Amino acid sequence: MAVSIEWYLFLSAAIFSIGLFGxxxxxxxxxxxxxxxxxxxxxxxxxxxxSLYWGNLTGQLFALIVIALAAAEVAIGIGIILTVNRNFDNxxxxxxATMRW
Amino acid sequence: MIGTLAxxxxxxxxGIEAAELTALFPLLTFVIIVxxxxxxxxxxxxxxxxxxxxxxxVALWGVVDIATGAGPRHETLxxxxxxxxxxxxxxxxxxxxxxxxxxxxxxxxxISFLVHIFSLGYMNxxxxxxxxxxxxxLSLFTFSMMAFVFSDNLLMSFxxxxxxxxxxxxxxxxxxxxxxxxxxxxxxxLVTRFGDYFFLIGVVAVLGTFGTxxxxxxxxxxxxxxxxxxxxxxxxxxxFLGFGEQAWITVIGLLVLGGVLGKxxxxxxxxxxxxxxxxxxxxxxxxxxxxxxAAGVYLVxxxxxxxxxxxxxxxxxxxxxGFTAFFAATMALVKQELKQVLAYSTISQYGYMMxxxxxxxxxxxxxxxxxxAIFKALLFLGAGSVIIAMHHKENMWEMGGLRxxxxxxxxxxxxxxxxxxxxxxxxxxxxxxxVLFETLVHGLGGSPVLLVAYGFGALAxxxxxxxxxxxxxxxxxxxxxxDLAADPEPVRWNVKFPLAVLGVxxxxxxxxxxxxxxxxxxxxxxxLHEFLDGVTMDAxxxxxxxxxxxxxxxxxxxxxxxxxxxxxxxxxxxxxxTVLAVVPVVGAWYLFRGPDVDPVMxxxxxxRTLLMNNYYQDEYQVWLATGVTLPIAKVANKFDQGIIxxxxxxxxxxxxxxxxxxxxxxxxxxxxYAALLTLGFLLLVLVFALVGGWI
Numbered sequence: 001m002a003v004s005i006e007w008y009l010f011l012s013a014a015i016f017s018i019g020l021f022g023x024x025x026x027x028x029x030x031x032x033x034x035x036x037x038x039x040x041x042x043x044x045x046x047x048x049x050x051s052l053y054w055g056n057l058t059g060q061l062f063a064l065i066v067i068a069l070a071a072a073e074v075a076i077g078i079g080i081i082l083t084v085n086r087n088f089d090n091x092x093x094x095x096x097a098t099m100r101w
Numbered sequence: 102m103i104g105t106l107a108x109x110x111x112x113x114x115x116g117i118e119a120a121e122l123t124a125l126f127p128l129l130t131f132v133i134i135v136x137x138x139x140x141x142x143x144x145x146x147x148x149x150x151x152x153x154x155x156x157x158x159v160a161l162w163g164v165v166d167i168a169t170g171a172g173p174r175h176e177t178l179x180x181x182x183x184x185x186x187x188x189x190x191x192x193x194x195x196x197x198x199x200x201x202x203x204x205x206x207x208x209x210x211x212i213s214f215l216v217h218i219f220s221l222g223y224m225n226x227x228x229x230x231x232x233x234x235x236x237x238x239l240s241l242f243t244f245s246m247m248a249f250v251f252s253d254n255l256l257m258s259f260x261x262x263x264x265x266x267x268x269x270x271x272x273x274x275x276x277x278x279x280x281x282x283x284x285x286x287x288x289x290x291l292v293t294r295f296g297d298y299f300f301l302i303g304v305v306a307v308l309g310t311f312g313t314x315x316x317x318x319x320x321x322x323x324x325x326x327x328x329x330x331x332x333x334x335x336x337x338x339x340x341f342l343g344f345g346e347q348a349w350i351t352v353i354g355l356l357v358l359g360g361v362l363g364k365x366x367x368x369x370x371x372x373x374x375x376x377x378x379x380x381x382x383x384x385x386x387x388x389x390x391x392x393x394x395a396a397g398v399y400l401v402x403x404x405x406x407x408x409x410x411x412x413x414x415x416x417x418x419x420x421x422x423g424f425t426a427f428f429a430a431t432m433a434l435v436k437q438e439l440k441q442v443l444a445y446s447t448i449s450q451y452g453y454m455m456x457x458x459x460x461x462x463x464x465x466x467x468x469x470x471x472x473x474a475i476f477k478a479l480l481f482l483g484a485g486s487v488i489i490a491m492h493h494k495e496n497m498w499e500m501g502g503l504r505x506x507x508x509x510x511x512x513x514x515x516x517x518x519x520x521x522x523x524x525x526x527x528x529x530x531x532x533x534x535x536v537l538f539e540t541l542v543h544g545l546g547g548s549p550v551l552l553v554a555y556g557f558g559a560l561a562x563x564x565x566x567x568x569x570x571x572x573x574x575x576x577x578x579x580x581x582x583x584d585l586a587a588d589p590e591p592v593r594w595n596v597k598f599p600l601a602v603l604g605v606x607x608x609x610x611x612x613x614x615x616x617x618x619x620x621x622x623x624x625x626x627x628x629l630h631e632f633l634d635g636v637t638m639d640a641x642x643x644x645x646x647x648x649x650x651x652x653x654x655x656x657x658x659x660x661x662x663x664x665x666x667x668x669x670x671x672x673x674x675x676x677x678x679t680v681l682a683v684v685p686v687v688g689a690w691y692l693f694r695g696p697d698v699d700p701v702m703x704x705x706x707x708x709r710t711l712l713m714n715n716y717y718q719d720e721y722q723v724w725l726a727t728g729v730t731l732p733i734a735k736v737a738n739k740f741d742q743g744i745i746x747x748x749x750x751x752x753x754x755x756x757x758x759x760x761x762x763x764x765x766x767x768x769x770x771x772x773x774y775a776a777l778l779t780l781g782f783l784l785l786v787l788v789f790a791l792v793g794g795w796i
Contacts, residue, residue, distance in 0.1 A: 023775045032771075093771045100769030 008049035016042035029081045029091040033074065040070045116166030117174045117198045122159045123206050124247035126152035127213075131240035138233025143225055145236035150217045153243060157210040163203040168632070170639040173199040173647060175253055175317055190308050197253035197317055199647045200633050201467060205250045205399055208474045212391035213243045215599035216383045219482050222596035223383050223489060235275055239387070242268035246392040250399065255314035255322075255357075258403070259297075259304050262360060262396055266293050269393045273380035285379035292373040296363020303356030310338050310353065316404060317645055323406040324646055326350050330410055330660040347411060354407060354414035357400070365397030365451045368425040372718050375444040382488055385440065386481035389447040390474040398454045398470055405463050406646050409655045412662040416550045419459025419540065423554030423561075426452030428716075430564035434571070435702045435712045438495040439484045442572045446521060447477060449561055453536050456558050460551050461664050462539025463652045464630045468614050469536050471629070472528035475610050476520035479603035483514035486596050487576060490589030497575040498700070500586045504577040507589060509597045511577050513604030518573045520607040522566040523682040531611035533562065534678045538616065538671050546665030562681040570689035571702075580696040617675035 015038050022035025044063045051059025081091050088095045130152040134145035141147065166172065175197050182192040217239060224232060245268055249261035267290075274286030307314050311322035318324065325337040329346050340349040361367070366374040374394070378385060388394060401408060401418065408414055426449045433445035450473045457466035488495060490507060504511040520529035537558050544551030581587035614629035615622060625631065633649045635642025642648035655661045692701050702709055714720075766777065789795075 020779065024772060024779070027772075096771075097769035100767045 002052075005049060005053050008045060012042045012045040012049070015045065027092045027094055029084060029093050032093050033077045033081070036077075037070060037074070040066055040073075116159075117163040117172050117203065119159055120163050120174070120198045120203070120206065120251060121178070121196060123156040123210055124244050124251070126155045126159075127240045127244040127247065131237050131244060134233050134237040134240060138237060141233075143221065144232035146217060146221055146225060146232075149236045149240055150214065152240065153210055153214040153217055156243070156247065157207070157214050160203060160206040160210045163198065164207055167198075167200055167203055168637045170637060172203075172638050173197070173317070173635075173640060173642060173645055175645075177253070190312055190314075192256055192314075193254065194257050195253035195315075196251045198251060199317070199642065199645070200635060200638075201402060201647070202251050204467065204471065204629075204632070205395075206247060208395075208471060209243065209246050209250060209391045212474055212478045213239070213246075213387060215478065215482070215602060216387045218595050219386070219485065219599045220381075220383045222593055223485050224381065226593065226595070227489065229381075231275075235272070235381070238268055238272045238275070239384070242272065242387065242392055246396065249396055252403075253316055255304050255307055255316070255404070258400060259300060259360075262300070262364065262400070263297060265393055265396050266290060266297065266364070269293075269377070269380075269384075269388055272384040272388075273377045275381055275384065276379070282379040285373075285376040289373040289377050292370055293360075293363040296359045296361070296370050299356045299359025300361075300363075303353055303359070306341075306353045306356060310340065310349065312337075317647055321646070323404060326407060326410055327646070327655065327661070331658070350407070351411040351413045354411050355417065357404070358414065358418065361397035361400055361455075362421065363397070364400075365394050365455065366448045367397075367421050367452065367455060368428055369718065369722075371425065371429060371448045372715070372722055374448055375441055375715070378438075378440040378444050382440065382481060382485035385444075386478045386485070389443075389481060390478035394447060394451055395470060395474065398451060398458070398466065401455070401458050402463065402467055402470070405458065405652050406655065408458070409461075409652055410661045412548075412664075415459045415461070415662050415664075416548070417459070418455050419551055419554040422452045422455025422457070422459055423540075423557035424452070425449065426456060426561040427557040427564070428452075430561045430568065432712050432715055433568040434564060435705070435709050436568075437497055439487060439497055439500075439572065439576060440481075440495055442497075442568055443477070443480055443484060446480075446565065446569065449565065450477065450521070452561070453533060453558060456540055456554055457536040460536075460540030460554065461543040461653075461656050461662070462536055464614065464627075464633055464649050465532065465535040465539045465616070467633060468616075468629050469532035471613070472520065472532040472607075472610050475603055476517040476527075476529055476607045479513060479517035479600065479607055480521065482596070482599050482603065483510055483517060486510040486592050486600065487514075487589075489592050489596065491585055492590065494583075494585060497572065499583045500576045500581075501579045501583075501698070502577070502581040502586060503589060507577075507592070509600060510592065513600040513607075514577070515573060516604045516607045518569045520611075522569045522686055523562060523678060524566075524686065525679055526608075526611060528607050528610040530679070530682070531613075531615055531617065534671075534675050535614065535616040537562070537678055538669075538674045541674055542667045542669050543664045545667035545669065548664065559678075559681060562678060563685050566682045566685035567689050570686045571693055574689060574693035575698065578694060579698055617671050620670055620672065 019035045019038030019042060022038065023032055026032050026035060044066050047059040047063040047066070051057060051063070084093075084096050085091050127149075130145075130148040133148050134141070138145040175195070177193045177195040179194040180191060181194070182190070184191045217236075220235070220239070224235060229235070242265065245261050245264035249258055249265060252258040252261060270286045270290040273289055274283045276282045277286075304314065307322050311325050313320060313322055313325075315321040316323060326346075328334055329338050330350070338346065338349075340346060342349075344352060363370045374389075377388060380388070408418070429445045429448035429452060433442050433449065436442045436445065450469070454466045454469050454473070457463075457469060486507065487500065487503060487510060490503065490510075491500060494500075516527065520527035523530045523533040537555060540551050540555045540558060544555050612628075614627045616627060616630075619627055630649060631637065635648045643651045656664050657666065692699075705712070711717075766773075
């Protein structure tokens with residue numbers, strides 16, 4: 001008995017909402033990064049769920065690509081966080097606010 | 102299509118087949134002098150002399166060619182805009198060599214050659230600086246004029262007409278470190294440009310009306326216009342503004358005439374020419390005799406087949422010409438500076454040429470153009486020689502008695518003056534007499550306007566004789582009035598040689614066309630007339646519509662100008678012209694001979710003041726510029742700055758202000774960006790929901 005598609009979508013929406021809440025409220029850069037990961041993986045769940053639903057592998061392929069992308073993004077993200085830490089002695093994302101008009 | 106060079110251009114061949122060389126030699130020289138002028142011996146004079154000398158040989162060879170049967174040559178050299186599939190206009194550069202063109206090429210190259218040699222004495226020997234610029238200007242000037250002369254269409258003429266104007270600007274303003282010359286150059290440029298503006302409209306009108314601007318051949322605008330008037334077959338031409346065919350031809354003719362009046366310094370555009378005396382004297386000689394000023398008259402002669410279609414245009418030309426001849430001569434009476442007298446005499450003499458053209462005397466006009474080129478170049482170069490001798494003093498009251506110290510200059514200057522005054526048998530006599538005679542016979546044939554113009558011309562003869570010999574007596578006769586005049590600086594061969602050549606020509610050039618004696622020597626011995634008629638050519642010049650005979654035929658036709666020719670023996674008017682010329686010369690001798698000369702012209706009182714101030718022509722033109730044009734320009738400027746620019750600036754200002762405010766949402770805080778992203782996305786979803794009708 002397969003799990004029906006709605007449940008996957010509910011899970012995905014829930015994770016997405018948690019991630020969105022995270023990027024809107026968290027000041028800690030690590031938490032921020034994790035929230036972004038949550039957003040990405042919410043999308044991944046959707047892709048894989050629909051792939052299963054339609055019996056088409058394309059969705060899974062895209063999920064793999066997103067995972068690879070997320071890995072790269074984390075690598076860069078951690079690097080940025082290190083630099084922020086070096087410059088501001090903390091990792092509060094709202095401190096680095098000089099790149100603007 | 103751009104830049105299609107005709108494949109069969111013959112660059113090196115004899116005579117008229119190589120006539121392009123007359124322009125290409127000076128162009129090459131110009132390039133050489135511009136790049137290497139400062140390294141050349143004599144600062145570029147030698148290539149200039151070689152190029153103009155070469156051009157003179159080619160032109161003379163062309164004369165021989167045509168005199169032995171060749172020509173006319175009409176060839177397209179370069180097509181730079183091609184009409185698509187028979188639609189639209191085709192714009193070309195081409196070469197048209199007929200007797201008129203080859204004659205003019207000869208004159209221009211001869212004068213330019215002699216002016217180059219004279220410049221050695223006037224510029225190099227006097228230790229002037231910046232000579233490469235001077236010689237480069239002369240070369241470019243010669244090139245432009247040559248190309249203008251052999252233009253085969255009106256657009257090409259216009260292009261080189263403008264280039265001639267530019268070159269005169271460069272050369273008149275040669276001594277730009279002083280105050281006068283740049284101002285004079287600017288004036289010459291602006292005044293002629295004012296006329297050229299009408300010329301430009303005329304070129305566009307010709308292209309719009311006829312679809313072609315060619316001068317010669319059955320497809321030319323001249324032929325189409327003639328055809329339209331002769332047979333009523335008007336499909337070749339499109340008139341505008343509701344004008345009839347002949348009226349529209351008149352309008353076009355008058356538009357082009359605007360450029361002519363400006364360049365040839367005819368009333369009321371003559372004011373630039375006396376000021377142009379600020380340039381070096383050899384340049385004055387070149388401008389007045391063969392290039393700049395001659396260009397206007399030459400253009401009318403070039404498209405004479407078109408002008409003879411319009412009696413109105415011809416009357417205006419004749420009247421303006423006659424009036425200018427008289428008007429300028431009056432001003433020459435009181436001038437104290439040698440070159441000023443010559444400047445006004447130039448305006449006056451070009452008035453005669455216009456008078457002849459308007460009066461139906463095509464050959465007379467070309468003849469006077471030829472003889473005037475010779476004697477006016479001579480007089481200017483003679484004046485240059487005097488100026489060298491006088492250490493650049495030009496006031497005639499500081500001279501006197503130069504005749505014994507400057508033998509060659511005196512004799513040649515005298516020959517030129519006799520020619521200018523029109524004394525038998527010097528060159529000017531024959532040509533001026535023919536101008537007056539042609540106007541008279543056409544006037545007596547039933548054109549009262551021409552008789553009025555003739556009257557002006559005849560009066561001008563009297564004044565010409567007087568002011569010319571006033572100048573000669575004041576400069577060369579009597580006792581030296583200053584120490585400088587008592588001990589003038591000697592001039593060298595490079596001054597005397599051009600004077601000698603031109604002096605001889607001033608005596609003999611009249612025999613080209615002894616119109617006065619045509620009843621005695623027979624029409625077939627009027628060499629210039631026969632030459633311009635194409636009698637010597639194997640091809641039929643009448644058929645090409647370029648011969649004097651063809652013009653005379655059209656002139657008499659009812660559909661065209663409809664001039665009648667009165668029967669008149671030329672001896673009578675010839676005798677009258679001689680008397681009119683000799684009497685004032687004797688008068689001038691009576692007033693200005695002797696060691697102590699009274700300044701008798703001061704007895705004219707208020708009239709003299711008026712003449713000295715040139716009838717306040719400059720003043721009213723300056724008033725026109727500052728009192729009329731400037732306020733209008735200011736209003737236009739207000740409109741431009743306020744309304745046009747206002748709209749543009751307003752748009753920019755609003756964008757700038759909005760941007761200034763909007764950029765504040767760029768806070769630099771990453772959380773805000775995330776919030777805005779989310780809000781934006783929600784907004785988008787909302788819009789889609791509303792538009793898509795989900796709600």
